[in-house]
Amino acid sequence: MKQKTLLARFRKGEDSSNEFVARAASVEAIGKTATAFLNTSGGTIYVGVGDDGTLHGVGEPVERTVETIERMLSERLSPSSFVTVTIEDIGDDPIIVIDVPAGHDRPYVFDGAIFIRSGARTKPADSAMVRKLVQAQVEAPQRWERRISPSMTDEDLDIDEVLATARAAQEQDAGFVETREPHEILRRLSLWRSEGFTQGGDVLFSHDPSIRHPQCRVQFVVFEDDKAGDEYHNLKWLTGPLLDVADQVSRELESINASRVLFSEESLKRDQRKRYAPRALREALVNALVHRDYSAYSGGARIAVYPSRIEFWNSGSLPDELSTSDLKREHPSVPVNPDIAKVFYLRGQMEQLGRGTLKIMRACEEIGARKPVWKDSKSGVTLTIYAADKLPLEASEFNERQAAYLEATQPGSAISPADYAATFAQGLTPRSVRRDLVDLEDRGFVRREGGGPSTVYIRLDT
Template sequence: MKTKAIRESLSLGEGQSVEFIPDCGNIGVIGQTVCGFLNTSGGYVVCGVDDRGTAIGVEDPDAMGKSLEQGLQQGLSPGALVAVRAYEVEGKALLVIEVPAGKDLPYAFENVIYLRTGQTTRKADVETIRDMVLRKQVEPERWERRFSSADMNEDLDLNEIRSTLKEVTASGRFRFRDSDSPTAILEDLSVSRYGRLTNGGDVLFGTNPAVRYPQVRVRAAVFRTDKTGDTYQDMKSYEGPLVPVLEDVYSFILRNTPTVSRFRPTDLKRQDEPFYPSGAVREGLVNAFAHRDYSDFSGGITVHIYPDRLEISNTGRFPEGVTLAKLQKGTLSVLRNPDIAHVLYLRGYMEKIGRGSILIQRACTERGLPLPQWSEDDRGVTLTFFATEVTTEVTTEVTTEVTTEVMQIIGVLDGEMSRRELQDVLGLRNVEHFRKAYLQPAIQEGLVEMTIPDKPRSSKQRYRLTQRGLVLRGGESS
């Protein structure tokens, strides 16, 4: 297999610079090449391919990948988001290092600045370095790097810092100088300087950054019809540290979209899956959080769920160098918020810097859904997932499964109701019988949900129909 076929197999973006290196253990050569890509327009380093363009493979790619990430982390200055991923091409394990164009020029590897010229990497001359430094002084500091007004003693979410430390340490991608010091951890992640939190650090680790920056709130809504402005079936506003908010929004999408049941030939058990591929939805959400324009105080992220589609929108235009055509093919770009993206990558939320769009398209195709679409206008960028005939498929699947008791609770549940209200409407007195025969099966089938799922025994607990429950009751979401 020659280099062109390898590029195609790895879905490397057209027009992107690619360097093939046979020896993954040569961190010196790899680091110089990565540094050159950072200082120019980005590119890919593919390890495990010889000078003739033949894939020779990499031994123990997982261990080698972690070793490369740590070596690059220690050698590069300033720190940069460089993703290392293992792939298999015709039975050979290859390591691909994805390098976006850097935003903190000039970058150095082991205190030497390198540039990429055509297909070669060279040391930068004095005039080029001088030009880089002057340009950096002229360009305004990006929003995520500016200092936040957050108080490091009062406004930090220490649980988020601990969670990040645990996940990053377990991944082996990064080494912290002092795991016992929250301040040192934030400095190592480049979200704190001189004892002050940056805006990026506030978004990631502030207890409630929305107090200082209302544009970080995320709004999610479910519509009964395909027209915005019609009656909301469900609507929420989320605020807090970035990752917990991302997870809450993801859960909102899951509970407000149907579940599809499938029987695979090799498994007699039914497999329940979210209607929209979960990996594609997560990738779309992560991209919205990582690439949005946080400096726009009137902006934000919105999620709109309609009977026939799911829309994830964020403020800001496409990142530099990205067009609709390139996005569909996968392309590396200048990251709008590299510090935020770096933390997401280290925590395992962002695996592909420039090819997440390919993952999203592939997942939808494998699920038998139409290809998703990206669009751009003055309000921002929107990723739209399209459904097929949801109502027929979901109704057929659930009507053959549910009991008469579950159908009764679905028939009387109006808006949000308490357990006592439901029992009264159904004329049932025995609490235990109601829970076991009616309420619990309805929740387990995904037809009814709690309004406070984290506190199932709360005195303020209410119950409501999910989208599947509404469909089963009579197509109210269609």
């Protein structure tokens, strides 16, 4: 999130969906407010910001503080929920941002008590409110990802994918206890119970979920011209465990995202960038796979590549609480499939709840592309991302660290943020190192793989 956006948010003060906590040690306040947001309409907790919006920051080591918060929420908040805990830099003062969605499994309990949000206050729920929360949950239809998958057996399970997720979970979420038993791993992720695998577990971890759920396939098509029609030269149907499908689509997108060499009007300096911001494509793909409606057999997801744009379509519609205009500004997180979303987060495919659309807009702006366009219709949700064929107004050169890295490495080589810091950016903070690498990714010189401590950046041939 941009620094000026955060500071403007702090000046507005606390409200029904924003809470400031001055000290990270105030774990009780953090836990109660997270529970209250889950039980109402979701919200964001900013740790390191005073009640009056004054910036205090979070002292180092901030990464260890994040682990403490994650462990506390995992151990003391029930039932478990998808909550993201991330670090944001504001000058030299890092803060911690906790994004909490509106919960699907209410009532949520923290240390045996139920809390709700009332205006800018977090308060215990009275008996009438508890009855209301319980009754609403009883009457609500079970969401698609939580239903038991018909005829899926242990033989269908991709155990390697399950174990890879467990390893990532231990790195990404301090509250995830180590285990190598597949059923126990999936149980902790709400993807298996005694009756069998859930449909969310099937989509994520079976070798071929399309056998039972044909709507899970993803279509990737490349058209000859910008007019929608039947003239195409590449059409593929991709299937498999959902994270593997995401990787397949990412490789297809990388193959068509050609670099362009441009010169700014003010100088003869050469600038080489991708036609599409990789970060925008990645966020758009994740949104299409995670937030789509899986319940309709006639549904699906489709990535259509045209000469000057890429369209991401998925079946379903935006939640009632959101409009396409809301996607262009800060908005509450309303995950359609929170169990699926949590696995994508643990595997490093998602960073924060409710921020993906803003990242798409910012990434497109940074490379000089037209603003992306969202359309919500009866047939589904479509996001259109446009190619950038000219330099943005403020094209920047590489800094010395980035230039040294590009000079010293070869296409195909991998480097972790820690190795980048040790070799090219000694003395730089981990957050500044990440900014260097994200910038290189947006300019098409590296590709990110993995998540959390396992993250590496692959040098591309550009």
